[in-house]
Amino acid sequence: MIVAGLISTPGVANADQFRNGQWIYGSIEREFVRFLNPDNSSRIGEPNTGELLAGSDQRGRWQAFGFDTNRIVWSPDVDQNRGRQVGGFILQKWLTYGNRPPSTQQPVVSSDERGRLGYPTTAEEQAIGGRYNNFQGGAITYQNGALSAYATWGDIRNQWAQSGYESGQYGFPSSNELRCAQQPGSNGTFGAAGQLFKNGTKYITSGVATSFGGNPSNRxxxxxxxxxxxxxxxxxxxxxxxxxxxxxxxxxxxxxxxxxxxxxxxxxxxxxxxxxxxxxxxxxxxxxxxxxxxxxxxxxxxxxxxxxxxxxxxxxxxxxxLKHSCETQLMTPINSAVQIPNSLDRIVFNEIWAGF
CATH class of the missing domain: 3.40.390.10 (Collagenase (Catalytic Domain))
Known part of the structure; x- marks a missing residue:
């Protein structure tokens, strides 16, 4: 019997492939062949699991490659014919993002495709100075040389998109989305969201009636x-x-x-x-x-x-x-053990006193 993987032509989908002791089938195989080199080696590694069930309804499928440094994930709701590759720091972030809305204090109950971002809708693509994957519920973006990728979604992502994404005034995201105070006087509650970006002096907020930064008249x-x-x-x-x-x-x-x-x-x-x-x-x-x-x-x-x-x-x-701001910052409205002014605290201070 001729092993299918040995005669696979890069970029051309075969019915099935058998590589590294694992079968690669159908829609996952159609994505996998996009990452084959002319010598038939794989840029995302060899399969190290079989095809596994995905999604809370188990209608999807996924398979790990390169000792789970990459995955190909398929959902019939995204594409009946082809899965989508997710890898590296973007994969790591996707596997940790749960589905707790930022405005609540409920625990994270699930991540990966079962979380807030859902299934990938693109493979990893080139950004200007980095990489990204789009997902059903947003995107995860990685800047070259960074130690983490970060997700954007909802109103914050829309604002970032309008500014030109990573090539605009904000640059790459540099924090997870933060739960923030809806009002500056909020004490013990969050009702909004905020996110820091690589520019170092910029952040975007969503659902905040009065900004926690701004000019001196707003402090x-x-x-x-x-x-x-x-x-x-x-x-x-x-x-x-x-x-x-x-x-x-x-x-x-x-x-x-x-x-x-x-x-x-x-x-x-x-x-x-x-x-x-x-x-x-x-x-x-x-x-x-x-x-x-x-x-x-x-x-x-x-x-x-x-x-x-x-x-x-x-x-x-x-x-x-300074007013109340977001979780992880010194000016969080929730009692915490943060002892030092963090990124947003410093940005807000500089905004308030920039004219003096």
Whole structure:
């Protein structure tokens, strides 16, 4: 018997192929032959599984190649005749994206074709400086040299598309889609989405009524003396170590723009730092009208060092004029252990104070 794989012509689909001890059939085989070299070697590796069921309804099929560095995935809802290849960092990202909407806090229950992105609708294609696959629910894009690929979908993807995708003002995506505060005063809830892009100074938001960045007229009340460009403080707190951590973190961001100073004399208009004990109240709070920064001993005392540092740095962010923003950032509206201003925190700070 002649083994089909040995007489396969690159780019020409045969009924079946037998390679590396596995059969490659039908629609998956039709995609596989597109990746054969003239010497009949495969650019996506040899099959290391048989054809397996795909999809929650098991109507689809998939097969792994190159020790699962590539997959060919087929769905009758995408193309009756040919599967689609997904590989590398794009495959890795696709296998981790679940179907939890970004506006909820429900756990991820599935990924791959069962997740939010669904089945691939293209094989991996060339982007300007990278690669991408389109999927039923969006796309995953990879920039050459990056350590991860990232997905875009929905309104954020539409805005990115209108700007010219990776060749436009935003460049490649540089974060997963983030759950964000719907309103700047949101406390403990997310109702919108945001995403960072490679430009380094750009982000796109979706469903946000009031941006968490913007110009100075769109910021929170702050404690900055705009004449001296300082944030002076006085008062005492038992959480001084945590406050010092926050001051050091923000001074590394605001250097050259705003100096945060402690020990302001009585004749200087300054933000008062104090401790309170209010069971059932907040953990930490900056009040822009009274220019006070309060730590609530009813809760602060039982927090970890990381959470105390977060509270101090987060409230200092409000004192600098920043609103609540997104998960993974210091200005998240959800209590967290993030202790340092991250990418979006820095972008928003620079937006607020760009004109000073």
């Amino acid at each position: 929170y009340e702050h404690a900055v003396d705009t004449n001296t460009m300082q944030l002076p403080m006085r008062g005492t707190t038992k959480y001084q170590t945590n406050l010092d951590s926050g001051v050091n973190q923000w001074n590394s961001v605001t250097a050259g723009k705003i100096a945060i100073n402690q020990g302001a004399p009585a004749n200087v208009s300054a933000m008062e730092v104090r401790d309170v004990n209010i069971p059932g109240g907040y953990v930490g709070q900056f009040n822009g009208f009274t220019r006070t920064l309060s730590f609530n001993d009813a809760y602060m005392a039982s927090l970890s060092t990381q959470n105390r540092n977060h509270t101090a740095a987060h409230e200092l962010g409000h004192a600098l004029g």
